[in-house]
Amino acid sequence: MSTAEWLCTECGATNRKLVPPGEREVHDRCVTCRAKHVVTQGERPVRWEATAKR
Numbered sequence: 001m002s003t004a005e006w007l008c009t010e011c012g013a014t015n016r017k018l019v020p021p022g023e024r025e026v027h028d029r030c031v032t033c034r035a036k037h038v039v040t041q042g043e044r045p046v047r048w049e050a051t052a053k054r
């Protein structure tokens with residue numbers, strides 16, 4: 001498992017989620033404000049790109 005780190009677009013909190021090897025997109029909720037996000041792997045391995053999902 002690798003760790004995906006993403007920034008919440010609603011409150012700016014940093015979130016972390018364990019991701020299985022080879023996975024490039026995960027769904028997660030912000031631990032602080034509970035906003036749903038789709039998190040996709042960006043160019044950098046650790047910091048992933050988060051998009052709010054409504």
Ligand SMILES: [Zn+2]
Pocket residue numbers: 008009010011012013030031032033034035
């Ligand atoms: Zn948040």
